[in-house]
Amino acid sequence: MAAIWYFLRSTIGLKVVMAVSGFFLFGFLVEHMIGNLLFFLGPDLLNGYAELLHASQLFLWTARSVMILAAGFHATTALVLYLRQRAARPVGYRRTRSRTFSYAARTMKYTGPLVLVFVLFHLAHFTLGWQVTPAPFVEGDVYANVVASFQHTWVAVVYVVAVLLVGFHFIHGGHSLFESLGVRHPRFDGLIRTVTGGFAVAVTVGFVALPCAILFKLAGG
Amino acid sequence: MNVVLMVWRQENRDTAGRLQRIEAKDISSEMSFLEMLDVVNERLILAGERPIAFDHDCREGICGSCGVVINGTAHGPRRGTTTCQLHMREFHDGQTIVIEPYRAKPFPVLRDLVVDRSALDRITAAGGFVSASTGSAPDGNAIPVAKPKAEAAMDAAACIGCGACVAACPNAAAMLFVGAKISHLGLLPQGQPERWMRAEAMVAAMDREGFGPCTNVTECAAVCPKEINLSVIARMNRDRMAAVFLVARRSPRGDTA
Numbered sequence: 001m002a003a004i005w006y007f008l009r010s011t012i013g014l015k016v017v018m019a020v021s022g023f024f025l026f027g028f029l030v031e032h033m034i035g036n037l038l039f040f041l042g043p044d045l046l047n048g049y050a051e052l053l054h055a056s057q058l059f060l061w062t063a064r065s066v067m068i069l070a071a072g073f074h075a076t077t078a079l080v081l082y083l084r085q086r087a088a089r090p091v092g093y094r095r096t097r098s099r100t101f102s103y104a105a106r107t108m109k110y111t112g113p114l115v116l117v118f119v120l121f122h123l124a125h126f127t128l129g130w131q132v133t134p135a136p137f138v139e140g141d142v143y144a145n146v147v148a149s150f151q152h153t154w155v156a157v158v159y160v161v162a163v164l165l166v167g168f169h170f171i172h173g174g175h176s177l178f179e180s181l182g183v184r185h186p187r188f189d190g191l192i193r194t195v196t197g198g199f200a201v202a203v204t205v206g207f208v209a210l211p212c213a214i215l216f217k218l219a220g221g
Numbered sequence: 222m223n224v225v226l227m228v229w230r231q232e233n234r235d236t237a238g239r240l241q242r243i244e245a246k247d248i249s250s251e252m253s254f255l256e257m258l259d260v261v262n263e264r265l266i267l268a269g270e271r272p273i274a275f276d277h278d279c280r281e282g283i284c285g286s287c288g289v290v291i292n293g294t295a296h297g298p299r300r301g302t303t304t305c306q307l308h309m310r311e312f313h314d315g316q317t318i319v320i321e322p323y324r325a326k327p328f329p330v331l332r333d334l335v336v337d338r339s340a341l342d343r344i345t346a347a348g349g350f351v352s353a354s355t356g357s358a359p360d361g362n363a364i365p366v367a368k369p370k371a372e373a374a375m376d377a378a379a380c381i382g383c384g385a386c387v388a389a390c391p392n393a394a395a396m397l398f399v400g401a402k403i404s405h406l407g408l409l410p411q412g413q414p415e416r417w418m419r420a421e422a423m424v425a426a427m428d429r430e431g432f433g434p435c436t437n438v439t440e441c442a443a444v445c446p447k448e449i450n451l452s453v454i455a456r457m458n459r460d461r462m463a464a465v466f467l468v469a470r471r472s473p474r475g476d477t478a
Binding site for chain 2: 002003004007010011012013014015016081084085087088089090091092093094095096097098099100102105106108172175176179180181182183184185186
């Protein structure tokens with residue numbers, strides 16, 4: 001046990017925590033996106049799916065606990081790593097020039113907290129049922145709630161921007177999680193970057209489709 | 222050619238530093254970067270001023286002593302090149318060249334461009350060696366080493382410990398250096414008995430010195446004068462993870478668990 005704890009406090013152990021918790025968070029996003037796409041198959045399927053998720057309180061709270069733990073570990077570990085980064089270079093350079101121009105990597109510290117803020121708003125909006133739009137929140141009628149909300153431009157815009165931030169976060173996080181777990185080889189780097197980049201684009205497009213379809217009155221009318 | 226230098230000047234580790242503007246006139250484009258600094262220093266001495274302090278030794282790109290940040294890039298604009306092997310023909314007439322020391326908490330500035338890099342030596346001392354007595358050189362092919370492993374170990378062993386990876390990393394991480402040391406011994410048969418202990422001890426030493434964590438930004442490999450591959454970092458991560466289970470630990474009673 002002591003050996004594991006000693007490892008987890010090292011910079012490499014902390015990165016492993018980031019990678020594993022990030023993997024769980026992204027896995028949830030894939031599941032969430034597939035659930036969202038049921039919207040296009042009609043209210044019965046979407047509401048039925050929501051009902052299914054709530055069928056067992058044990059299952060629901062187990063799943064929720066895993067996500068809360070993953071998010072908690074991801075955020076606190078990110079903070080610890082960020083503070084170590086700051087401490088490692090107290091005096092900066094007058095001039096810096098990047099050779100790799102990895103914008104996604106360098107903006108992780110901004111995209112991460114912004115996504116967290118959005119997730120809190122999103123939970124308040126669709127899970128706790130805060131009335132962010134004039135239409136009343138109907139418990140259980142996911143379809144109606146979604147349609148009523150995304151007719152408002154600002155709700156749709158906030159959602160789309162947040163999803164783009166998540167996608168950008170995953171452009172770096174996707175291949176980075178493999179590297180942190182020690183999976184890197186010149187022969188496979190291209191493949192890993194292509195597959196994780198493809199996943200980032202696919203999930204982003206999947207999430208953006210729903211609010212855009214409602215806002216532009218292509219579905220849910 | 223004439224260039225304008227903006228050089229970091231700092232008396233010692235306790236005083237604040239500043240960038241000093243120095244005009245370097247009639248510089249030959251055939252000079253190396255350090256020879257240009259030598260010429261500038263001669264002129265400073267003649268003018269009764271203190272010369273610019275900078276680290277250098279072999280001046281043929283293999284010792285790892287030299288290394289400054291030139292216009293924001295460790296070792297300057299030419300890839301795969303140490304500062305001493307950089308020539309003034311890489312710059313153009315009239316150019317302003319900003320020269321700064323490596324910046325990291327474990328690399329305190331001693332004077333001007335000279336930083337104390339002994340933190341890297343302490344990491345090596347924590348496990349970057351083979352402690353088994355190996356006697357005289359073994360007969361050729363007495364210890365079989367597969368060609369790809371021998372090549373990968375040699376690539377990692379090319380690290381000269383200059384610290385450019387730390388200087389270029391936005392987090393001041395020393396992962397490429399430590400990864401290179403762990404890989405070059407971990408790939409060879411002689412390094413196997415201490416492989417897991419080495420990974421654990423060197424990573425612990427790296428953290429103790431205050432180097433930052435890796436965020437896979439890959440700036441380190443882009444400035445490495447020996448072009449060490451990023452896969453050494455992945456190997457270090459794997460070895461450190463495996464060390465959790467493979468390092469023999471002493472129980473409180475003294476026997477190994």
